[in-house]
Amino acid sequence: MTIDWHTLKTGTGTTELAPSAIRRLACDAKVLPVVLGSNSEPLDIGRISYTVPPHLRRALIVRDKHCAFPGCRRRPSTCHAHHITHWANGGDTALTNLVLLCGMHHRLIHHSGWTVRITNGRPEFTPPNWLRRRQT
Template sequence: GFGATLSAARARWLACDATLTRLVLDPDGLPLDVGRTARVVPPHLRRAVEHRDRHCVFTGCNAPTHWCDVHHLLEWINGGTTSLDNSALLCERHHTQVHHGYRIERRPDGRWRTWRPDGTQIHTHPGPLAAA
């Protein structure tokens, strides 16, 4: 910490009229999660999303990071936070599709899945084998 010690009574007094803002920092002290205080993704958070996702996460798309928007998985207007955990890179085409019924989800292993509006999952299939 910063060396300051507060008594419980002083903390209650300060909290009486306070607002609370959660801020999660990376090892360099840059915010990775700004909670609900900002909808627009700050540059350092965008860099973290680009580093994690590498390209558009929509199944079958490899659009580079500079073609992509940072999408809130749970929309900010519906209570979603501006955070690394609630973000995904989507190219303009797929960002539009996600806002028109398509759905993306990050699995616990970090891989992404995509569903059509009718609920069917989009799978990628390997191309035909080259003739030897």
């Protein structure tokens, strides 16, 4: 699947899949940068790179041990490395910007109002406003 750089960055535009879904898939993936000409012919093909290199994934597993979402214990082998600030938006691929999430919670973080940040070296999750209101 190819996606326009602008579409990936902003999450807006028309693609086969919803841009927000592509952002989620690209969050932890192998990426092959391709520059397309005006007739969509490939002009320049970059080198495949992993958005999260293996050594960083190992360090992330040591820190989070399993899916980091509250109450979830899914094993690292079923988890994705989520970029808190998407790499397409300049987010670092570093432990301070990564969190281990199972497929289900990775989808949740991308497509609902949940947010996550690293506080004192640990992931901290914040529910969306509508959910907070319901709990109080």
